[in-house]
Amino acid sequence: MADDNQSILVRALPPATDHVLYLMILEYNLRKADLPLLHRLLQDSRLTIKLGWDLIHILLPLLPASRECLVDVARLGNPREVILKAAELLGNTGRSLWGEDEDEADKSDSDSDLDVPASNEGQTNVQVASEVRVKKETHRSSYRSVIEFQALLDMISTVYPRIKTQHPSKFLISTFEAILPAYARVTSSSMSTIAVLTLIEKLCQSAKPVLPPRENSAVNKPTNSEQMSAPDPEGHGETVAPEEAGVQIRLLRSFTTHVIEVYFESLPNVDDGPGLAWTQRYQEMQHPERIVPFQESMQSRFMPLPTRGEFKSGQKLNDLNNRDLMAQRLIRGALYGVKIPWKDVVWVARHSPTDFDNTNQSNSSPILQSTHEEFPLSRKGMLYIMGAELASKVLHEKIDRPPMVLGFHFDSMTGFLNQDLAAIGTEPLIVLDTILLLGFTRLEDNVERASRFSNPEFCQYLQKLSLLSANTPSSSIRYHAHLMATTILHAYPSKRARFSFIQDTFEHCPYENLLVCTIGWLKEEILAAVASESVVKNEAEGIEEAMKKQQLSDDTDAGFTFASPETLKSLSSYLFSIDTPGEHHGGYMGRIPFYMTALNLYYLLWVSPVVCERLQVPAFEKMNDIQGRFVTPLKNICRVLLDDPPMAGLRSDHEIAEVQLLQTTVDMVLAAVERVQSEGNST
Numbered sequence: 001m002a003d004d005n006q007s008i009l010v011r012a013l014p015p016a017t018d019h020v021l022y023l024m025i026l027e028y029n030l031r032k033a034d035l036p037l038l039h040r041l042l043q044d045s046r047l048t049i050k051l052g053w054d055l056i057h058i059l060l061p062l063l064p065a066s067r068e069c070l071v072d073v074a075r076l077g078n079p080r081e082v083i084l085k086a087a088e089l090l091g092n093t094g095r096s097l098w099g100e101d102e103d104e105a106d107k108s109d110s111d112s113d114l115d116v117p118a119s120n121e122g123q124t125n126v127q128v129a130s131e132v133r134v135k136k137e138t139h140r141s142s143y144r145s146v147i148e149f150q151a152l153l154d155m156i157s158t159v160y161p162r163i164k165t166q167h168p169s170k171f172l173i174s175t176f177e178a179i180l181p182a183y184a185r186v187t188s189s190s191m192s193t194i195a196v197l198t199l200i201e202k203l204c205q206s207a208k209p210v211l212p213p214r215e216n217s218a219v220n221k222p223t224n225s226e227q228m229s230a231p232d233p234e235g236h237g238e239t240v241a242p243e244e245a246g247v248q249i250r251l252l253r254s255f256t257t258h259v260i261e262v263y264f265e266s267l268p269n270v271d272d273g274p275g276l277a278w279t280q281r282y283q284e285m286q287h288p289e290r291i292v293p294f295q296e297s298m299q300s301r302f303m304p305l306p307t308r309g310e311f312k313s314g315q316k317l318n319d320l321n322n323r324d325l326m327a328q329r330l331i332r333g334a335l336y337g338v339k340i341p342w343k344d345v346v347w348v349a350r351h352s353p354t355d356f357d358n359t360n361q362s363n364s365s366p367i368l369q370s371t372h373e374e375f376p377l378s379r380k381g382m383l384y385i386m387g388a389e390l391a392s393k394v395l396h397e398k399i400d401r402p403p404m405v406l407g408f409h410f411d412s413m414t415g416f417l418n419q420d421l422a423a424i425g426t427e428p429l430i431v432l433d434t435i436l437l438l439g440f441t442r443l444e445d446n447v448e449r450a451s452r453f454s455n456p457e458f459c460q461y462l463q464k465l466s467l468l469s470a471n472t473p474s475s476s477i478r479y480h481a482h483l484m485a486t487t488i489l490h491a492y493p494s495k496r497a498r499f500s501f502i503q504d505t506f507e508h509c510p511y512e513n514l515l516v517c518t519i520g521w522l523k524e525e526i527l528a529a530v531a532s533e534s535v536v537k538n539e540a541e542g543i544e545e546a547m548k549k550q551q552l553s554d555d556t557d558a559g560f561t562f563a564s565p566e567t568l569k570s571l572s573s574y575l576f577s578i579d580t581p582g583e584h585h586g587g588y589m590g591r592i593p594f595y596m597t598a599l600n601l602y603y604l605l606w607v608s609p610v611v612c613e614r615l616q617v618p619a620f621e622k623m624n625d626i627q628g629r630f631v632t633p634l635k636n637i638c639r640v641l642l643d644d645p646p647m648a649g650l651r652s653d654h655e656i657a658e659v660q661l662l663q664t665t666v667d668m669v670l671a672a673v674e675r676v677q678s679e680g681n682s683t
Contacts (some may be wrong), residue, residue, distance in 0.1 A: 002352075004248070007034065007038055007178050008025060008029055008391070009025070009026070009029070009030075009034055009038060009039060009041065010037070010041070012025045012274055013041070013047070013642055014047070014050075014420070015167070016110070019050045019051060023051060023054050023055070023058075024050070025244060026038075026051075026055070026058055026413070027058050027509065028056060030266035032062055032066075034312055035062065035065055035068070035069055038069050038175065039068050039069050039072060042069060042072035042073065042076065043072070043228045045076040045230045047075045048073060048076040049076070049077055049078050049228075049230075049233055051073075051077075052073045052076075052078055052081060052085075053077070053078070053081040053082070054075025055071060055077075055083050055430050056070065056085050056086065056089060056155075057085075059073070059149065059213040060089065060152075063144075063147045063148060063151055064147055064151075067151055067154075070151050070154075070155055071154070071158065072572035073155070073161050074154070074155040074156075074158035074163075075158055075229040075230065076229070076230045076533055076587050077159075078232075078233055078234065079159045079160070079232050080163060080171070080232070080234060081165045082154055082155060082159045083155075083159045083160060083163070083175060084171075084174075085177075085515060085591055086155050086156050086159070086175075087156075087175045087177075087178035088178070089148075089152060090149070090152055090178040090179055090182040091150050091178055091182065092179070093145055093152065093182040093186065093641060094186065094462075113177055124527070126474065129433075134259065138526060142186070142189065145185065146186050146189045146191050148181060149183070149186050149195060150191060150192070150195040151191050151593065152182075153179070153195045153196065153198070153199045154195070154199075155388070156175060156179075156199060157198065157202040157203065158229070159201045160172070160175075160203060161202075161229075162230075162232050162314070163227055164231070164232040164240075165232075165234075165238050165240075165241075165258070166238050166239070166240060166244070167241055167244060167247075168240065168248075168288075169238075169243065169244055169247045169251055169459050170246045172248065172251050172252075173202075173251065176251065176255045176258075178256075179199075180255075180259070180262060183196055183259065183262055184262045184266065187262060187263055187266035187613075190268070190322060190323075191260075191328055193263055193326055193330070194326075196259050197329065197330065199334055199335060200252060200256060200259075200333060200338065201246070201257070201333070201337060203250075204252060204254055204337055204338060212279075221390075226298055227648060245504045249338065249339075249362075252338045253334075253338045253339075253340050254376060254378075256330075256334045256340070256381075257338075257340070257377050257381030257382055257385070258332065258378045258381055259330070259379040259381075260330050260331070260334060260378070260381040260384050261378040261384065262379035262383060263326070263327070263330060264276075264327065264380075264384045264388075264430045265430055267323055267430065268476045269429065269474075270298070270301070270320065271476070272274055272473065272474050272475055272476065273298075273427070273429065273433075273475070273476035273477065274429035274432070274474065274476075274477070275301075275323065275428045276323065276327060276391070276430065276433065276434035277302070277433070277476065278387060278391045278433050278434065278437040279285045279297045279433050279436040279437045279440060279476070279480045280298045280396070280442055280476050280480065281298050281299040281302065281391075281395055282390045282391070282394055282395060282437060282441065283393070283440065283480065283483075283615045284297050284298060284299050284399075285299060285395065286440075297507075299395070301320050302320045302321055303321060303322050304321050307671070312534055312653070318560070323454065324652050327388050328388065328392055328396075330388075330390040331385055331389055331392070333601045334385050335385070340382075341383070345380075345382050345385050345386050347586060348377060348379055348382040348383075349379075349382050349383045349386045349412055349535075350411040350415065351411070351415055358540055361405060371623045374663070377514060378417075379415075379622065380416070380428075380431060383412065383416060383429065383434055383444065383526055384434060385432075386434070386438070387437055387438065389437065390441055393398050393439060394441055397561075407638070409435070409438050409439040409449075409683050410444070410449070410457075410461050411432075412435050412438055412462050413435055416431055416435060417435070417464055417468070421464075421467055423469040423471075423474040424464055424468055424471055425467060425469075425470065425471025426469045426471060426472075427474070432450050432472060432474075432477045432481070433466065433477065433664075436477065436480050436481060436484065439484050440480070440484065443484070443487065447488060447491040450608070451491060451492055451493050453492075455494065455500070458492055458494075458501075459500070459501050459504070461488065462485055462489055462501055462502075464482055465484055465485035466482075466485045466505065466514055467515065468481040468512075468516070469482040469485060469514070470511040470513050470514035470517075471511070472510075472646050482517055485517075486521065486524075489501065489521055490521075490524065490525070490528070495529075495560050495561065495562065496560050497563065498525060499560070499567070499570075502518055502521055502522055502525070502571075503570060503571060503574075504644070505518045506518060506574035506575070507574065512590060512591065512593060512594055512670040513593070516593050516594055516597045519575065519594070519597045519598060520597065522562075522571065522575075522601070523568075523601050523604060525562040526562050526563060526567065527611070527616070528562070529561050529562035529563035530610050530611055531613050533563055533614070536550075562613075562617065563614040563615060564614070565615055565616045565619065565620055567615065568605075568615055568617075568620050569620070569624075572620075572624055572626070574601075574602065575598050576598060576602065576624075576626045576629070576630040576633065577629075577630065578595075578629075578630060578633055578637075580589065588637055589649075589655055589658070592659070592662055594664060595634060595662060596661075596665060598630075599631070599634075599665050599666065599669050600665075602626060602630075602631070602669060603668070603669050604670055605617045606669075606673050606676045607672050607676065608673055618677070618680065627670070627673065631666060631669060631670060631673075632670075634662065634666050635663065635667070637671070638659055638660075638662055638663035638666065639663070641659045642656070642659055642660065642663065
């Protein structure tokens with residue numbers, strides 16, 4: 001104590017100096033070793049009230065050693081000033097505006113497991129050292145941001161219940177608006193998410209009405225917070241407005257949905273897929289036969305490390321399990337902490353942005369009405385709540401058919417995909433993953449609902465799914481969107497509607513990969529029609545089943561079948577045509593996948609006796625000369641491209657190999673057609 005009395009912090013205490021000068025002394029002289037002494041000095045609430053506003057930014061660079069002093073400021077300082085200052089400083093969190101203490105930096109370096117890049121050939125030691133230094137500085141900056149964020153949120157959770165005014169919720173709005181962008185900058189650490197969840201839990205407790213004391217409460221003792229926290233110096237006996245508890249809860253619900261949106265959209269991709277890979281994991285559980293042999297499944301990568309057998313790839317994979325658990329904790333907090341009603345989750349996730357904007361006029365839910373103006377709910381946050389709850393049931397609880405509103409998938413697609421068709425598929429991957437999960441978990445219901453759509457509704461639904469599969473950069477999302485579109489297309493009862501969609505896609509679609517998929521759909525429809533007619537002819541189908549199918553079919557389907565020459569006549573100009581190239585023959589390169597798929601279909605038309613007979617392929621060939629205007633020109637194009645690849649615009653071995661494969665395919669098709677034609681002539 002004698003040494004403490006000699007400290008400048010004690011000798012300069014007011015009234016020896018005024019509070020402004022004392023703050024300057026603290027700013028220039030405060031060190032980590034002085035923090036225990038400052039903690040004792042701050043027990044004087046009069047001093048803390050005077051210093052609190054300006055003391056916070058002095059203490060933040062000394063974290064985590066200064067945490068105890070920050071708690072003193074939160075429980076004894078002026079709560080209104082402290083919460084405003086904390087919100088202000090949150091705006092700087094994650095931007096590395098404060099210096100870093102050397103001791104803490106050294107500790108951060110020693111505690112972090114930073115990978116030192118190996119010296120590549122041609123890379124100097126100076127370059128390697130520079131990369132290591134940048135990586136360490138980034139790690140230290142992230143560490144500093146997270147502990148600052150945690151400390152400020154801890155202060156807010158302590159300060160807010162101390163504010164005594166009629167409408168304390170007015171402090172929440174500005175505080176939440178400061179927290180969200182700060183949280184978005186530090187979401188890479190699970191500690192930041194835990195800090196937000198802790199804040200929400202504490203604020204929920206403070207928002208609950210205080211119960212009256214029991215009769216025998218004389219033996220009860222004050223809680224720690226009551227012993228430690230000073231009263232609001234600006235609170236003059238004001239009573240909280242009766243409606244305030246409800247307002248605070250609604251604000252917390254809205255804030256929680258925005259936190260969920262920020263967290264889910266900040267998750268790094270897994271390979272090239274969404275951060276939680278819900279759809280891929282669900283499909284692996286439903287169809288384990290589709291998992292590539294000797295390759296680790298996506299679901300196993302999200303399992304805790306001790307149960308993952310030989311596939312232990314280190315901390316990165318354990319992080320996948322951690323993010324899954326954190327997502328579930330966020331959803332538990334939304335549904336059972338702030339108690340967002342499930343009916344409101346469904347309503348928001350099902351309706352379009354226009355409906356949501358008009359909530360205060362059109363919706364019957366009082367929660368949505370009053371929340372909309374004060375602090376809007378996050379639509380995507382509500383969608384993620386539904387998706388995460390559904391994922392929990394199907395991936396963890398193993399519920400095959402969780403309850404879901406019939407037709408919801410089409411509603412969610414309409415509400416969350418871009419209204420501009422050209423931009424569909426560019427949404428955040430987690431949005432697309434959630435929409436697909438909603439569709440696959442009730443696929444039978446969605447197929448049944450789609451079968452009752454009118455033809456325009458059906459085409460709109462399928463158009464969005466197919467554009468999603470064409471535009472998204474994620475191969476996982478692309479595959480599953482295509483799988484769902486294929487299932488919905490083939491299940492629709494009207495054959496003419498299916499044909500119209502295929503024809504319309506050929507005519508108007510600008511995406512090569514979707515045109516390739518459309519040829520596949522056409523081939524599947526032709527094979528299914530041929531097989532169905534064969535079954536009917538063999539009388540293997542019962543009368544009752546035939547009548548049922550006839551009832552489901554559109555009246556305009558009478559006499560229409562994919563297994564007819566008219567199908568080829570209507571689509572031949574789209575299937576078997578060669579566009580004029582650009583300046584070089586290399587302009588054909590972008591169409592090679594389409595040409596390969598069209599050749600595959602042409603090959604099938606000839607080599608399958610049943611298909612060849614049903615579609616009258618020889619007569620079709622004689623009238624349209626597909627060999628002369630499509631197959632043979634492709635062979636000539638391949639020859640020209642391969643004669644002088646650089647002149648033709650082929651710049652890599654991969655492009656040359658593609659042309660060689662096309663040439664081989666053309667030769668196989670021509671040989672097969674010649675064989676079938678010679679066999680036909682001989683008979």
